[in-house]
Amino acid sequence: MSKKRFVLIAVITFLVASALLTPHALRVMRQPRTDADYLRLFREVVTIVKKSYVTDVDNKKLMQGAVNGMLTALDPHSQYLPLTDFTEMKVHMAGAFGGVGIELGMENGKLTVNAPIEDTPAFRAGIQAGDHIYRIDGKLTKGMNINDAVSRMRGTPGTAVTLGIERAGSAPLSFRLVRAIIKTKSLKGRLLEPGIGYVTIAEFQERTGEDFDKALKTLAADNGGPLSGLILDLRYNPGGLVDQAFRVADRFIGDNPTDEGVIVTTKGREPSSTRSLTAYVGQKEPNYPMVVLINGGSASAAEIVAGALQDHKRAVIMGTQSFGKGSVQSIIQLPNGDGLKLTTARYYTPSGRSIQARGITPDIIVDRIKKPAKTAKTGKPEDKEDEIHEKDLEGHISGGDDAVTPPTKKPASAPALKKSPDEKMVELLKSDNQVMRAVDLLKGLNYMKSTYPLPAKAPKTVTAKTTKQ
Structure with missing residues (x-):
């Protein structure tokens, strides 16, 4: 059999096979996937990630991320709330909690007082906006996130917490604050x-x-x-x-x-x-x-x-x-x-x-x-x-x-x-x-x-x- 004739037969065979198989392939592609198919896909992806990702993957982080990703794909307001976030949301909406009365923020990586809440232990003790909290009950706050700091300062009314404060133009200060019921005004x-x-x-x-x-x-x-x-x-x-x-x-x-x-x-x-x-x-x-x-x-x-x-x-x-x-x-x-x-x-x-x-x-x-702005000179x-x-x-x-x-x-x-x-x-x-x-x-x-x-x-x-x- 000549080379040209062999190539021609191969091309014809491929075209015939494509003509026969294409409708079937299209039907398979058009067929909607079932819930079982998507669950199988999820398991397959999880298996690949756990096996081949560059570092070991924490199961909790992986599953929580998957759940939150599913919810955020629906709309901007559906959300998964881990226990700490869920508890904080309930406390926030209640407008009352046991604490010292400080609005916290982060400034240049430092835990900073945005403002003391009026008529609270922190306000009466003289804590000021801009103070840097560098210790909470002896623990350094470097690397501590706001949620962790909040949980350490909140607690049962009547109990005490000691804050180490750095303030511009002053030596380090220490405040022993007795927690009270803090009511935020809406x-x-x-x-x-x-x-x-x-x-x-x-x-x-x-x-x-x-x-x-x-x-x-x-x-x-x-x-x-x-x-x-x-x-x-x-x-x-x-x-x-x-x-x-x-x-x-x-x-x-x-x-x-x-x-x-x-x-x-x-x-x-x-x-x-x-x-x-x-x-x-x-x-x-x-x-x-x-x-x-x-x-x-x-x-x-x-x-x-x-x-x-x-x-x-x-x-x-x-x-x-x-x-x-x-x-x-x-x-x-x-x-x-x-x-x-x-x-x-x-x-x-x-x-x-x-x-x-x-x-x-x-x-x-x-x-x-x-x-x-006071410095604006545009006249606009x-x-x-x-x-x-x-x-x-x-x-x-x-x-x-x-x-x-x-x-x-x-x-x-x-x-x-x-x-x-x-x-x-x-x-x-x-x-x-x-x-x-x-x-x-x-x-x-x-x-x-x-x-x-x-x-x-x-x-x-x-x-x-x-x-x-």
Whole structure:
């Protein structure tokens, strides 16, 4: 057989075989993989990694990374919480713990005091912002992470912990602090002007609803009578506990007998995740004018409050577009004590608007103006703050319907307001253009109400129908 003839027969054989086998191969490729196939794939990959990875692999690290990777592939908010993180989350939302009252940070690899919390053992002992904690109960903090440091300083109230402190311009100091119950405050309230109250809520924690009720009563008492207007500041509020957001909104919704008083609705795949939270019947705040401030840092529970007050026409929403986190995360404790934060539903405002990846659009858009730097000599106008939203996050879930969100630019995240001493807070707020726009609006609404009162509605007359005989 000649060489050319052999090659020709081989080519023909290959083409015939390809023609016969290709449909079968395509059918195999198109056939969906079963759960068993994917579990087998996972086991195969784990086996290869444990056998061939450059170093020995810790099983716990490998499995926890696999679980967390699975959850983060779903959306940006589903998360696996190891026991320490799960415990810390519960303590944070409770807003109370046994400790010394220090907000910690890391600066140049050193454990640093960001600020002592007022009226706590650390504050009364004289620990200052910027102090470097180099020892905790004799153990050096070099290489210690914040979580480890926090766990060492927290403990049973009445027990003691000794901190070694390095402070600029001073010899090393030692503080023996007796732990106490530390209560973090999620809100602050004050009068900006006679009759005009201001309450800012940093986050919705377990006592936020109760503290909000107390703050409103304190403002009325300080004012010597009912308020003539209220500013509720939800800027940079990342959310928190929905039941506490409900309590805040409930103070202003549901006083109209014809109003169903829906505050928020959740909808999910399981029947138990679809429900509506409705305002309670009872005493409410007086019907004074109200402004709610929001921005790109207002998310989740903060958006629930803003959306409810907006839909019920109880408040004017002012500021910039909110973040758009309208998804419900259910917290599930696993048998081993770890936690699972899983997205199970979406939030909807009383009128049925989805918050997810859209947010709340203010009734009056007011950009916050940042003060120019002292060294700036450009003469350009003051800069606006940039914001980032839920729809900018990679892997975010959709809003649950076909509504189109107007495109916006993708900005950098905006810095949070720095806390100031209480005695300087009013002056700081009066330099905030959004707050002062809200004050002006409340004054204008009260002026219109007192100067141009709406005419009383005439009672409806009922005419009896007659039938011709």
